[in-house]
Amino acid sequence: MDLGSILYLGVTFGLFVIFAAIVIRTYSRKNRDKNETAKYRMLDDD
Amino acid sequence: MEKPQYNTDIVKSFVHWSVLWGLVAVLVGVIVSIQMTNPEMNFPPYLTFGRLRPIHTNAGIFGWGVGVIFATFFYIVQRLCKVRLWSDKLAKFQLYFFNTTITASAVTLILGFTTSKEYHEMEWPIDLMIIILWVTFAINIIMTIIKRKEEQMYISLWYMLAAIVGVAILFLVNSAAVPVSFFKSYSAFAGTNDANVQWWFGHNAVAMVLTAPPLAMFYYFLPKSTGVPIYSHKISIISFWSLIFMYLWTGAHHLLWTPVPDWIQTLAMAFSIMLIAPSWGSVINGYLSMKGQWHQMRENYLVKFLILGITFYGLQTLQGPMQSIRSFSAFIHFTDWVPAHIHMGTMGWVSMVCFASIYFLVPRIYGKELYSIRLANLHFWLALTGQLLWSISLWIAGVLQAGMWNAMNPDGSLTYTFMETMVEMYPYWWVRTIGGTLFMLGVIVFIYNLFKTAHNGEKTASLAATAEGRA
Amino acid sequence: MWEKKPILLLVLATAAIMVGTTVTMIVPFMSVNTDADKIASVKPYTPIQQEGRDLYIREGCNNCHTQTVRPLVSEVLRYGEYSKSGEFVYDRPFLWGSKRTGPDLARVGGKYPDAWHYKHMDSPRAMIPGSNMPDYGWYKKNPLDPKMIQRKMEVLGFPYTTEQISALADKNEMDAIVAYLQKLGSDIPWRKAAKTTIVGELKNPFVGNKSAIEAGEELFENNCEACHGENLEGGIGPELTDIDMDDSDLYQIIYNGIDDGGMPAFGSLGTNKVWQLVNFLKSGDSD
Known part of the structure; x- marks a missing residue:
């Protein structure tokens, strides 16, 4: 493998890790309910 | 408080x-x-x-x-x-x-x-x-x-912020030019570079003007119209990050088979397909928000506009990726198919959501109920039939045109001259004009309805309070 | 975290946007329009050509005409050699377009004689029945502005001579647009390379075939009449009433066209149709 391929795979893997981190964070036990509060809050004005 | x-x-x-x-x-x-x-x-x-x-x-x-x-x-x-x-x-x-x-x-x-x-x-x-x-x-x-x-930001605000920064970046780069006079300038980029910058701009203008903001509207006005929250705020979060990340890679699907380097075209193709996921994340979120509420499609004209809008968004984001595939693009690009695709997005998705949003705002800015719901329904059907006639006629035209452009005789020569293919388009272009006229009639009905609301009838006390900003 | 901090969200959104932007928009500048991309024979526009190009932009010709031939069989047959990146290095802005209501123009340079373009711009339907292109005859009334054009050349950094600028004084916009169209795609010698070399003896397959003559007449009306006249009396092209030429020579001229003579090649019609034309022309039957 040349440098280009390693870089390519590295960047792809890095991006995937970021994506996975967002998913895990969003759906973590800690945040699961907190992340949904906004959708109820937005309903109760006007 | x-x-x-x-x-x-x-x-x-x-x-x-x-x-x-x-x-x-x-x-x-x-x-x-x-x-x-x-x-x-x-x-x-x-x-x-x-x-x-x-x-x-x-x-x-x-x-x-x-x-x-x-x-x-x-x-x-x-x-x-x-x-x-x-x-x-x-x-x-x-x-x-x-x-x-x-x-x-x-x-x-x-x-x-x-x-x-x-x-x-x-x-x-x-x-x-x-x-x-x-x-x-x-x-x-x-x-x-x-x-x-309010501590937490609702998803609509996320899309707003992304659109604000996205449009700024796109516009600044693509504006770069050297002026010759007050009315004439030359692009700072030449040839293939200019093409690549332009379609990075062009396609992402679709993302940042015609996708993210209407999504912000949809995510706000759908729950407000139905009275029930969106299905999942978490899905909207995942869709949000994926959408704004992936869109920027796809500009070159407007430039397949051109002198733009192949690897950029291939990336654009791949990311265009991947974009189906976040796009449909929003579509599915919209549909699932209707769980137990589908009867509102019959009773609430706002919901009709919004759900048809998100449906056309869903179709748009399937057809778009399909067109981004090299082999399909070879056939369909440059034909009348493409304007048909664009108009499904602008007339079917963006405008439908815009109409719904404005109808929602009407009582809240004029302080009274809409003049006529019947006319709003008429507007809906004019917009829908107008857009379908427009797009379907030109999809057929595009396939016909592409077929004729590519038709070859057994000896390897072309079957049709360019003009023979062009004159075949006339009937379809007429149907398109009829479709566009229907859509325009819808807009006129819409404006008439707004005008009558503003000038007729008495204000309702509770709505007037909203219109004056006190609620 | 970011759902409560708008500035952080803005920064992260910008970062997300910048990844694809960097890879697909910024990085390509390193390889596109470099020396490796350039083609020696491709020259910058002359003052009148550049002005013609700006007129093409002013009228929005790019809304209906593309300027890029894709490497696809039917496209190369119809328009000519596929487009190369190096052919566009002097194009600010690029004019590839996105819709072919009219034909692609990337290789139109040298396809027709100037006289054809003047007549066609003046009245497109006089040359091409059924065309939906607007008339641009009014171009002839508008003189050029040599001073402004000189300024444009300075801004673009293109070479020019004072003779070229002073010659613009008695030219009009029509001259400029035709000069531009005639330059398009002609900097690489593709027409010669695209010529079909005919090997072996050519034999007219339709000798004495009346239906071939009728078919040829129809082909003539659609493809040749605008230049050679309704009754073969000539016009932009020579009169064809009395052709004293072998069938095979006539076939070759129609098939490959005449370089510098302004006769376009009609080989893309296919061998049969070219032979039908030959039979019609040799029949002496012009009505």
């Missing part, structure tokens, strides 16, 4: 002006469609197809589309943040400057001052005006969000 005093006057003004520019856009659209079939309807030098078509597109995207974005975002941002707009004066300035900019764009385009870059035709002095306009808007929105009384 004391309720904040919201600024609804500015919302009302932007609604009025955006609707006016929307009418201009569809009217010019119908005119240019007639010029396609009847070349004697060109009146040089000012009223030719070549000069009017950019007025149609820019009035549609920036006059109508961005006008509604300004109106709805000013409404939404105050409610979601539970504070009054950061600066009324700045917003007022933005209103006047917006109309000045759109007028200046129309006048200069008709005079032939154009850069030729699609959806960015205006010359550099107007680019500067647009930059001022956008910065003004951005400051007001961002400052309002910063001083909000």
Whole structure:
């Protein structure tokens, strides 16, 4: 493998890790309910 | 807690002006469609197809589309943040400057001052005006969000913020040019580079003007119209990050088979397919929000506009990726299929959501109920049939045209000359004009309905309070 | 975290946007329009050509005409050699377009004689029945502005001579647009390379075939009449009433065209149709 391929795979893997981190964070036990509060809050004005 | 005093006057003004520019856009659209079939309807030098078509597109995207974005975002941002707009004066300035900019764009385009870059035709002095306009808007929105009384930001605010920064980046780069005079400049980029920059801009203008903001509206006005929350805020979060990340890679699917380097084309193709996921994340979120509420499709005209809108968004984001595949693009690109695709997005998705948003705002800006729900339903059917006629006729035309362009005789020669393929288009172009006219009639009914609401009937006490900003 | 911090959200959104932007928009500048991309024979526009190009932009011709030939069989047959990146290095802005209401123009340079373009711009339907292109005859009334054009050349950094600028004084916009169209795609010698070399003896397959003559007449009306006249009396092209030429020579001229003579090649019609034309022309039957 040349440098280009390693870089390519590295960047792809890095991006995937970021994506996975967002998913895990969003759906973590800690945040699961907190992340949904906004959708109820937005309903109760006007 | 004391309720904040919201600024609804500015919302009302932007609604009025955006609707006016929307009418201009569809009217010019119908005119240019007639010029396609009847070349004697060109009146040089000012009223030719070549000069009017950019007025149609820019009035549609920036006059109508961005006008509604300004109106709805000013409404939404105050409610979601539970504070009054950061600066009324700045917003007022933005209103006047917006109309000045759109007028200046129309006048200069008709005079032939154009850069030729699609959806960015205006010359550099107007680019500067647009930059001022956008910065003004951005400051007001961002400052309002910063001083909000609501801790968590609802997803609509996310899409707003992304659109604000996205449009800024795209527009600044694609504007780069060297002026020769006040009315003429040359692009800072040449040839293949210019093409690549332009379609990075062009396709992401679709993302940042015609996708993210309508999604912000959809995510706000659907729950507000049905009275039940969206299905999942978490899905909207995942979709949000994926969408704004992936879109930027896809511009070169407008340039498949051109001299743009192959690897950029391949990336664009791959990311276009991947974009189905976040796009459909929003579609599915919309559909699942209707669980137990589907009867509202019958009872609530707002829901009808919104659900049809998100359905066309779903179809658009399947057809788009399909067109981004090299082999399919080889066949269909440059034909009438492509305008049909674009118009499903603009007439079917963006405009449907814009119409719904404005209908939702009507009682809240005029202080009274809509003049006629029957007319709103008529508007719905005119818009829907108009758009379907428009798109379906040109999809058929596009396939026919592509087939004829590629048809070959057994000896390896072409079966048809170019003109033989072009004259076959005339009947389909006529149907397109009829479709566009129906859609325009819908817009006229819409404006009539708004006008009657504003001028007829008494204000309702509770709605009047909302319209004055006290709720 | 970011759901409560708008500035952080803005920064992260910008970062997300910048990844794809960097890879697909910024990085390509390193390889596109470099020396490796350039083609020696491709020259910058002359003052009159550049002005013609700006007129093409002013009228929005790019709304209906593309300027890029894709490497696809039917496209190369119809328009000519596929487009190369190096052919566009002097194009500010690019004019590839996105819709072919009219034909692609990337290789139109040298396809027709100037006289054809003048007549066609003046009245497109006089040359091509059924065309929906607007008339541009009014171009002839508008003189050029040599001073402004000189300024444009300075800004673009293109070479020019004072003679070229002073010659513009008695030219009009029509001259400029035709000069531009004639330059398009002609900087690489593709026409010669695309010529079909006919090997072996050519034999007319339709000798004495009346239906071939009728078919040829129809082909003539659609493809040749605008230049050679309704009754073969000539016009932009020579008269063809009395052709004293072998069938095979006539076939070759129609098939490959005449370089510098302004006769376009009609080989893309296919061998049969070219032979039908030959039979019609040799029949002496012009009505």
